[in-house]
Amino acid sequence: xxxxxxxxxxxxxxxxxxxxxxxxxxxxxxxxxxxxxxxxxxxxxxxxxxxxxxxxxxxxxxxxxxxxxxxxxxxxxxxxxxxxxxxxxxxxxxxxxxxxxxxxxxxxxxxxxxxxxxxxxxxxxxxxxxxxxxxxxxxxxxxxxxxx
Numbered sequence: 001x002x003x004x005x006x007x008x009x010x011x012x013x014x015x016x017x018x019x020x021x022x023x024x025x026x027x028x029x030x031x032x033x034x035x036x037x038x039x040x041x042x043x044x045x046x047x048x049x050x051x052x053x054x055x056x057x058x059x060x061x062x063x064x065x066x067x068x069x070x071x072x073x074x075x076x077x078x079x080x081x082x083x084x085x086x087x088x089x090x091x092x093x094x095x096x097x098x099x100x101x102x103x104x105x106x107x108x109x110x111x112x113x114x115x116x117x118x119x120x121x122x123x124x125x126x127x128x129x130x131x132x133x134x135x136x137x138x139x140x141x142x143x144x145x146x147x148x
Contacts (some may be wrong), residue, residue, distance in 0.1 A: 014137075020118075021114060021118075022036065024114050025039070025110060025111060025114060028110050028113075028114070029107070029110060032103070032106060033077070034103065034107070035070075035073075037060055037062075037070050038070055038073060038074055038079075039103075039107045040059070040060055041056060041059075041060060041067075041070050041071070041074060041080075042074070042079065042080075042096065042100055042103055042104040042107055043104060043107055043108070044056060044059040044060070045080065045094055045095065045096050045100070045104075046096060046101065046104045049094075049095045049096065050083075050093040050094070050095055051093070051094055052085065052091050052092060052093060052094065053067055053068070053071065053092060053094070056070075056071070056094060071094065074100065077099070078097055078099045078100075079096065079097055079099050079100030079103050080094055080095065080096055080097060080100050081094075081095055081096075081097055082094060083095065
């Protein structure tokens with residue numbers, strides 16, 4: 001039974017906020033030549049240097065063949081390098097270059113800017129409460145199977 005109007009439902013509001021965040025980020029990232037997929041790849045590889053294509057594809061939620069375009073483009077921009085995996089001749093390890101590390105920092109600065117603007121009308125306590133609530137929501141959803 002829905003007690004609130006649908007546009008006040010928590011699921012709707014989370015979806016709307018995520019959509020607006022993605023759109024704002026895509027516009028801003030495009031200003032410095034990155035797609036959202038490229039930005040997500042940079043963020044993932046900053047946390048997991050030496051990851052392979054399969055791990056990156058899983059993180060981006062795409063097929064391994066689809067991630068090749070992202071990797072090719074980042075390599076062409078000098079943001080990433082491929083290295084052979086010494087343990088498996090068929091595998092390739094992916095790492096950020098110094099240029100890629102700088103771009104990855106810019107990704108987080110951009111997201112920080114968007115969040116700061118979006119929460120400007122919130123008190124520090126309300127913002128901290130939102131973060132806490134979202135962490136609890138994610139933890140509660142961890143048991144749904146397939147959640148990441």
